Amino acid sequence: MATQILIRGGDGTRGGYGTAGDVRVNKTADGVDLNEIWSEIKDATDVFNEQKSAIVSLLSYQTTRAGDAVAQDVLAERFEHATEFGVPTGISEPNYLKIGYSLGDYDKATRATWKYLRDASAEQVRDRVRRIYDADFRLVSGLVLERLFTPTPRTNAEMLTVYGLWNADGMVPPAHMGKTFDGSHTHYLTTNGTTLTATHVEGLAGHLKHHGYGTVKRAQLILMLHPDDLETSGMTAWRAGVAVGGVTPKYDFIVSSSAPAFLTAEHVEGTKPPAEYAGLPVVGSYGSVFVVESHFIPKGYVAAVASSGPNDSDNPIAVREHEDADYRGLRLIGGRGPYPLVDALFSRTIGVGVRHRGAAVVCQIVAGTTYTAPTFDFVR
Template sequence: MTTTRPFTPAHWNTRPLFAYGADSGRGYSSEGDVLVSSTADGLDLNKIWDESASAMTMWNKQRSALASLISYPTTSIADAIPQTIGGDHFEVASEFGEPTGLRAAPDALILGNSFEDYDMASRFSWKFLRSASAEQVRSVINRAMESDNRLVTGSILRRLFDPTEGVNEFAHKVYGLYNGTDGMVPPPYAGQEFLSTNSHYLVSGNSAVDPGDLQDAIEQVRSKGFGINANSRLLVLCHPNEAEVIATFRAGQETNGIESKYDFIPSASAPAFLTSETVVGQVAPGEFAGLEVLGSVGPSWIVPSFYLPTGYIAVVATGGPNAASNPVAFREHTNPAYRGLRLIPGKDQRYPLQDSFFQRSFGTGVRFRGAACVVQITTDATYTAPSWAWS
């Protein structure tokens, strides 16, 4: 699994910016006039503030590998998105007739994207800055970046795993995947018709993941036209606990009473091992877009991550990092100045390091309701969205 590492001193810029430390909380000018220009280990506070701003710029160039594989950046409040891929046909040309024209897709669905503003503050007294080391000050910046990663990744994953419908500030509906209860009928694909009860939130009926769970989820996604061409890849996103069980699947053998159609094949990065069997076909790579690939089962690659909840698996058709065909939209503000994680000076801008704010504005919404399927590993009859203690 790819983890987000804190920025180290090598990442920090050193351009100067004017900043002092002062304590004016009680209005005593005698203490407020005391100049705090460096940390206890001698690093100029002027530099740390500017280094922080530079670090924000670097941070915003990279998004969590997990989040980027299932989401697509946009500034749209809502989009009319066709819910199938392909479906248009050429016809035999006639000498005098006009060909049928392409028109707006009849299965296009108005999909809203939510939007919220988030922030947190860092506050240092001048006495703390006088006694603190540079690493103590920088640790606050690193904690803010780690919190931002959890916020963004967690919000995108919650949208994928939660069928609850919402509305944004312009009253556009914000959907999850097809849930079988809102009356939405998946559009036909390749001659297949679907019912309004068709859901992409399934329950396993068992207390442990079995081959049937994986096969059902794969079939739900592929039957809607996703994950079946060269520009799309099926990923099974799951916690390592579920990945360990999936790694035991063997074609023709039963797991929890369900026979597997496919073998689990370790990826190219698997430790060396002896076997009397022969692998036919291409082995999955050890890494995909910065994420560990444990192996493959049928047409899917198994991607374990501790970010994902235990007791669930998600089959996702991805076009790659930030691809327009990814199932979840990641909405940011139309004004570029309000995108990404921002570092803002506090009310007293003479001393920006003392009282500063970290701010992020974004929202989410599902773009393609059939491009993923989630299975809850439970004996319950109905699906329940996971809780996310870490985010």
């Protein structure tokens, strides 16, 4: 006897009964059962949600809250001399800033109709899903990087300000170890020249260190840039004390352990940079900074980030998901009918916001002093 399957309309009302034996199509053109492919896709989606992008993970922290009060300074506490009758002072109170995170809904359909499934191979069906995964990766990484490279603040639905990095908006960053700032302090810089030099990289690292990152606060400084910009800069050939284009580097660029084998009369003093850091391939190091090249970084822009590790609350960006666990991650939603693969769609609820305004600094490689944010093409 054929199995009866209740079919409901989109509003939840009954739309009649169909039988599995009466469906128009139940396998692909090469004979693979649609239920088998559906199970594969569900399992693959679970795995995809578990494997987060290394770049996004090292830049961000997962949350479900609409906003937080986050300390923007890195305090270095010191003991004091004890006296017989005196009472010790308490630790200092951090400077908290009320910050918000955006939240939006995004979706994409496979548009696999019963006719398409009847005439397509199983590999063609799987390829449509792979393209969905690629679009979702670009969505998540695009949201994070757009927030990182864009100084313009926004307001979320809860009327909280979604900030960028420090951007000369009149807000004064907290002082650190005697270093003070004013309302014109910005972490959106330009090279004021067409080539990235050692002086620029040293300045980017300094912008993080004078807020305590990489010094008082244990964090790995990471420089991220497009492969074309890495090649144009000639960074891998920088040597301490050897001028390049009128600029003299303070440090040697040291290639990572993943570099191709080569002959040299030089030897490395100290620890060679690792082949990867938390899953992110490392080209090498310049001073205390790990250098990473990625096509996801807009060409003509560089970002220096203080990362405390994957999904750490001290990372600069927050990635917000829905409070209800059922609406988190990339969701696979089946279509109506006995075979949910027909007209299935994928959905994600996600938002972003800067948590620590001083934990990253970006720079545009341009012959000028006015920073212009890049354009990201990850959503229609």
